[in-house]
Structures are given as C-alpha cells and as structure tokens.
Amino acid sequence: MRLSTKGRYAVTAMLDLTLNGGDGPVTLAEISETQGISLSYLEQLFAGLRGKQLVRGVRGPGGGYYLARPADEISIADIICAVDEWVEFTRCSGNKDCHGGNKCLTHNLWDELSRDIYTFLSDISLADLVARGGEIQAKCKKEAEKAGAKTKAA
Amino acid sequence: MRLSTKGRYAVTAMLDLTLNGGDGPVTLAEISETQGISLSYLEQLFAGLRGKQLVRGVRGPGGGYYLARPADEISIADIICAVDEWVEFTRCSGNKDCHGGNKCLTHNLWDELSRDIYTFLSDISLADLVARGGEIQAKCKKEAEKAGAKTKAA
C-alpha cells in the first residue's frame, strides 16, 4: 500500500464529485477552483480513475465527470490504487535468498501489514466517509454562514 | 498520514530489531546485510527513530541498537511518523476561504479519514505483528530448511 499527497488529491476530488454530483456531471474546472488543484493535474488523476472504471467523463458543453458506480461501491482503496499505482514490494516471495529465514520473515510481516491497511481502506466507501462526516458538514455550513454572509450560496 | 517505501524500510528494520534484539544490541551493519538496505540510509532512518525515543544506540564495539521500549508499546504509527514526518494537509482549518463550505467539508472529511488510518496503525504494535506472523515464521523456516540445508542456522 502506498499513501501520498497524490492519493489525497484523488480522494478529495472524488469526495467533491460525490457531494456535487447530484445534479449532472461536474467539470474538472469546478473541482480545480473549489479544491485548489491545478486543472492539468486533475486531468492526470482522472485519467487513472477513468482507467479503473471509477468515473465516467462526458465531453462537450454541459459535460464533466460523474461516478461510474454508486458512492457506496467505491472504496478509498480503489481510488488510491487507481492513481498511486500499486508497487509490489517483496522480491523474496519464493523464499529464495532468505538469510536464515529472517529476511523473508520480515518481508512477510510487512506484506501482512500492507494487506491489513489495504483491507481497512477497502472497507471504507465514499458514501461511508460522507455519511460519517454529516455532523462536520452541518457544523461547517453553520460556521461558514456565521463567518461570512457574503460567500456565494452553494 | 503518509505511507511510502521510507516507512516500509523503517518498519522492516524495527521488525528485524524486535526479532533479533534478544541477545544484546543489533548493529546497523547486520540489518543492512540482512534486509538489503544501505548502511547510511539506515543511519538516517535511525536518527529519526532515536529522536522519537523509539530506539537507543550504544556506541563502540559490541554496540548497536535496541528498542527503547518493549515491543508491545511501539506502534506502527510511531515508527512511520518518526521517519516520514507528519505533514499537515488542511490549510482551511479555521473555516476561512471556504467555497460555500464545500472545500472545508472535503478537507475535514480527508482529515477524518487520515485520523482513522492513524488510529488503525496506532493499534498495531511491533509485538502484535510478530505474534500475528507466528504461523508465517514457522512456515518460512520450514520451507527455508527444505529449500536449502546449507543456509546458516539463525
């Protein structure tokens, strides 16, 4: 498993898509504006997401992206693996060149952990995250209204 | 949270230390040899681990490193944070420049997820990993013996 800022950008963009995808497709320009990610970088990320069948793009005016599957069928692990392509770590899978078993052992332990992390992230869907953040959403909206009434309504 | 090959190296080295630290301190040269990590890179990693009070080094002949705390009191999150220093992501924590709440919302959702991952890794100790890999250890040793009887005994 691998987790970097690239994965963060992808998850953030997918969250934006989940939240705003209610009425028609969302353009990358909008996500770029809202989330502060460059348009071209978003395009790269979405190339990966599209390749893994997580999003679908429609071209032309009124176009944009929408989730290819319902939000509860897209896991965080799916998103991260789509953009941060999975690099296999262990080279000693076949037990060759094991230094008395110790090297192989630690590698296997890491693989075990790696699998655990993957499983953990596979059990969290976009819908889960949004649902879990319900109170955050309410609180955030309230404070945003309180802070500046001039901000454009969503 | 951040998870890269750097963190993998650190966890691997700490696992090695846990498994071989029974009889006296373990030298970085040994870990370098066994795990295939360059000595100097290990030194850098252990500088971080030492700074976070996870290991203790003794100098001179017969020296090396040993765990500063028992293996069940050192979590994977501790190790990763020690070498892969924690970068804070959200810049809009104070709800300023929220685009109608949406930017802030997605950032908070990411933070939520990030905290979840951290908590998950905090609950796994070195001792847990080693214990969980018990069957792997047995299997690995057996296969290693079967494969090549010439390999030096641990």
Add this chain to the structure above:
DNA sequence: ATGTATCCTAGCGTTTTGCTGGGTTATAAT
C-alpha cells in the same frame, strides 16, 4: 592505542510531484 560502532554532514543521481503549455477530439448550443 586500536578497532568498532554510533553519530553527523554534504552531496548526487534518480524518481515522484504538481504544474505550465501546448494540442486534439467530441458534443451542445448558436
């Protein structure tokens, strides 16, 4: 005094990151 090992620092090639800047296609609106 000597060797061993941690400790420390500077630098270097490579990869990854996130971006700018150019294009081309497909489609909806005019």
Add this chain to the structure above:
DNA sequence: ATTATAACCCAGCAAAACGCTAGGATACAT
C-alpha cells in the same frame, strides 16, 4: 455550419523526496 465547451492527450520542467556514496567525528571495549 460554426462556435464554444469540455474531456482527452502529451511533452516538458522546477521542486521535492528517495536512496545512496563518501567522508568524517565521537564514544567505548579491548
């Protein structure tokens, strides 16, 4: 048909991170 809009595609580029080499300094056991 023309035009504007958006997805698509690709080359390159500065900055950072990765993993390493190299050379030293310091502490300690023999």
